[in-house]
Amino acid sequence: MTPATEDRRGGIGPPLFAAAFLGAVYGLPLVRIAKNRLVVGEPVYALDGLGALPGFGPEIEAVAGLVLGAVLLARIGRTRIGVGAATVLLALALALLMLALGSTAGDLLAGEPPAARAGLASGAWTALLLLAGGLAHLARRMAVPGLGGALAAAFLGFVALAGSTGTLGSLSLAIEFAARKDAVGEALVRHLLLSGSAVLLAVGGAVLLSLWRRGQGLVEVLVGGIQVVPAVALLGALVAVASGLLRAVPALREAGLGALGPVPAVIGIAAYLLLPLWRGLALALAAPDPATLDAAEALGLPPRTILFQVRLPIGAGILLGALRVACVQGIGLATLGALVGAGGLGGIVFDGMAQFAPDLILLGAIPIVALSLVVERTLSLAEDRWRGTPA
Amino acid sequence: MTRLRALRPALGAGAAGLVLACFSHPTVAAAIVSALGETPRRALPLDHLGALALHHLILAGTGLVLVAITGIGLGILATRPGAASVRGGIDTLAAAAQAVPPVVVVALALPVLGFGGPPTLLALVLYGIMPTLRGTVGALEAVPAETREAAKALGLTARQTLTRIELPLAAPAIVETLRTALVLAVATAAVGALAGAATLGTPIVAGLQNQNTVPMLQGAAATAALAFLCDALMVAAAGLLRR
Known part of the structure; x- marks a missing residue:
């Protein structure tokens, strides 16, 4: 098999990425609610919100849909437009995931005492890292000079904006940052x-x-x-x-x-x-x-x-x-x-x-x-x- | 005779390790500290130092075994024909993993796994896998394509080509990779003292905290001695393989 045919079929990279992402989002806890900043809290999973319990809404499914769409686009459309569209979808997924984590953390803390903290858990970190890595990979494939830097700057700007409007303010990391x-x-x-x-x-x-x-x-x-x-x-x-x-x-x-x-x-x-x-x-x-x-x-x-x-x-x-x-x-x-x-x-x-x-x-x-x-x-x-x- | 000559490159590191090990002896370390003009306080007794060294070695050794199994295993998988698309990602991932210093990995594993050995072991493995994986891929890719073609023409199966042709040819380079991984493992185990693992880093960290120079010097010399001796061992192994 020549590398060219290998490349056109996309190989096992994109499906592996999608599987890892879904596994992280649905298999691992997304946030942990703790009594204070020092103890390890109770895990909250993506599907916990489906029952009577408070938890995540349909945002997580939307994020998963965006990621699957991006993977399909990157796999089918080998053109620059396909990769570009996949980049946009992944960036949207990253933004939506962060907003969902921030707002759900706020909801979950609503009835808790002031010392309670909502920290990001392993699933959220893995998902965020996968999205960031996927974006970096796509940006490199686009081969547009400065695209990676622009994406990183846009991400920082988004975090600053979401931070200033208080959307992420319920997350424990944001509280530690505000204090120091x-x-x-x-x-x-x-x-x-x-x-x-x-x-x-x-x-x-x-x-x-x-x-x-x-x-x-x-x-x-x-x-x-x-x-x-x-x-x-x-x-x-x-x-x-x-x-x-x-x-x-x-x-x-x-x-x-x-x-x-x-x-x-x-x-x-x-x-x-x-x-x-x-x-x-x-x-x-x-x-x-x-x-x-x-x-x-x-x-x-x-x-x-x-x-x-x-x-x-x-x-x-x-x-x-x-x-x-x-x-x-x-x-x-x-x-x-x-x-x-x-x-x-x-x-x-x-x-x-x-x-x-x-x-x-x-x-x-x-x-x-x-x-x-x-x-x-x-x-x-x-x-x-x-x-x-x-x- | 040729066997002895293959061991020669290991002599320098071995000698450095032995000299440093002498420095870590309580009497010698106390003498050095008083030569530096300080009245030496309580030194770490030899049996305690030995126990720490043993624990350090077990921790680093376990980490190396886990790193070798996963790193080399994944490296073999990544060089199979079906996995060509993953290989570009490995280099990116390895570069990204290098951006996370071992201290940070130990620190991040701490809340998850608690104080002591486990966070250190996790850091050892996480930090060691990517360089080992990358090194294994490099070593296997360096096997000439003609050699592989010849093995195919001789009618060897893919598995036979791997075990009889590719791995033996790549072995010296893989051992070289493991040598780096072992030195990293010894260093990371020392950092693990910060997470409460009882290693040779413990007297250094404790000595820095309460300004006690003798155990600090003993720990530093013993950690470096262990690193040099492990390095010498791997250099010797590589020399014997390459013969």
Whole structure:
């Protein structure tokens, strides 16, 4: 069977997607109603509203219909119009599902005491993730530049609008967010600062390491060895060493440095980013073929000009790829920075773990995941664009 | 002799692991801390450290077995001819899964599964499956199409082609993938200390909280030692397979 016939039949992807979606919506609980924010609540299923019990109305069936329609369109109409229509249907399904979850949560809480909470349950999360993933997949197949970004922006706008009108306000996550709006914003900025400075430090370190031409073998062993050390262990060891160093050189403490805080966190994170950046740099510098370099030399270009006008432009795609890997890793590792008192979104996650409050954990976790996805997509788009237009 | 030579790449990681293991010994760690100018407080006794290491190893090992079964199994399924349409999705999914750091997975599993080992195990498995699946698919796809055609021409069934041709040829690359998965598993088990799992991460987290440097250093050295020793084991296995 050739790939072409495989592709025309659509394969097992779309039916698998539909089955997973229906299974999540009808087989798993959509929301949980709890007495307060700390306990795990009673599950509410999509079909609970059919009987005398309060629950979901026909919105869920409408959402399921939209998703099935989108799957059929994507499977039958292989044209751009078919895929575009499927994208619209999925986007509508996502919006409708969120509205249904928000309003049903409000209905279910109506007679409950004020401390009661309605949290999204596994079925709702799975369904939302599937819809978001399906939309991302369709947007990529449409191959319209900027469509993915536009969809993401439209989603954020929709959440903000629904949030401001109070439709989503009954959900526990929204209540946690309303209580800590400023803290979340501050943590987000701090998280970006932590991972950003770690990436900058690692870029500097990788450049210095690749300048040491004779020691590349040793550098490879060291930089690769760091990857084996678990981050929790490296951070712990850094704090131990830093406190010793501060005792030996008290002037450092007066300069505002501490054994705990952003300094050990940034150094620890940067240590892990050395490998992708150093390797990317080496590959990028080796990217131009020898004939090009010979030609540049024959033209009498000085080495500096060759580096900046020949080697780096040709290797820029590889460099951007290395930077993308380092940035995504840095954002993830910065979560652990809160362990050594560096703050950031990890602090919110750890607070949630300490209080055993699921929605507080999510309040820290969602921005981390969103941040990594945005950085990953943006840099890989830049990478594609650079590779698409050879310098 | 050739067998010994195949083990040589594992020597560096093995030696690093042994040196770090020495650092985690109560006496040595206390000596290091006093050399750093601090009066050492209570160190973690050796038997306690050993128990934590064993628990850590069991947790990471169980996670690796589950990851290997599901990751390699799904990888085999995804490379069968009928599943071509799913393969593009795997790369997207693997990239998306990489955006969720292990700490976050542990944290999210906590309310569902409670404190202790289970959330850590779930995080281990969820975090390890996608890289293993992707690695297995890559390893199986790297088997040359001509080899597969030749097996077909010889009259081997699809199952025979898989077990006699594809898997043996892909084995070194799959072991390499599992090596990464094991190092990840050891690291994630350390993070599991935050969710209350008794692992070598526990003395680190506790030491950070009450400013007790000796157990912090012991835990850090022991965790790193375990990671290096596991890495050495997998490198040795890959070396023996590739021979």
